[in-house]
Amino acid sequence: EVQLVESGGDLVQPGGSLRLSCAASGITFGTYWMTWVRQAPGKGLEWVANIEPDGSQRFYVDSVKGRFTISRDNAKNSLYLQMNSLRAEDTAVYYCVRDSPLLLTYDLWGRGTLVTVSS
Amino acid sequence: ETVLTQSPATLSLSPGERATFSCRASESVSTYLAWYQQKPGQAPRLLIYDASNRATGIPARFSGSGSGTDFTLTISSLEPEDFAVYYCQQRSNWPPITFGQGTRLEIK
16 A cells, blocks of 8 residues: 555654654655655644655755754655754644655655644 | 745635635746645645646546646535645745645635
């Protein structure tokens, strides 16, 4: 079955760290750009970061630069998001997303994992 | 950053009616614009890519048009399952990729 399954979401205190994982199945993971998109409660979608198939290029939204790191392990069909120095405004559902062959158009989404930053 | 502004914020219509959603970009995105549908508790689903191309499995009642800064998503005759939130997204000027704030389609 073609799917993306996120894990690692949790309640964390401001300033804390968390690592999200995304397990891909049913796709040739190592050939796709991968992306994290987040959605704060009751709000719209926000692109967070993406990574090219071999991991050599990574891009971030300004609000997470220097705090978040996107990475991947193609041998394990897995995508990761290391989140440090977390803030209340990082509270959101984080979606793991596959770029379509068109690049930067998102044709496969996971169900999301909830990160809550609160004391 | 390219800002996408969607209008209206909420659209109230009945099944069988025609729905029209607008997305305006702060600068030209050529035709590099996509539309997504999101239902409560679900992940978004790709409907339209590159302004006017339906994604795999999307019914023909969904259509997209536009180029440059002004784009439209149209649902020709609303089905009960179409009531959801709709987002536009541009991939022309990045990073960052940007989404509109969404339009909620509700049953009248």
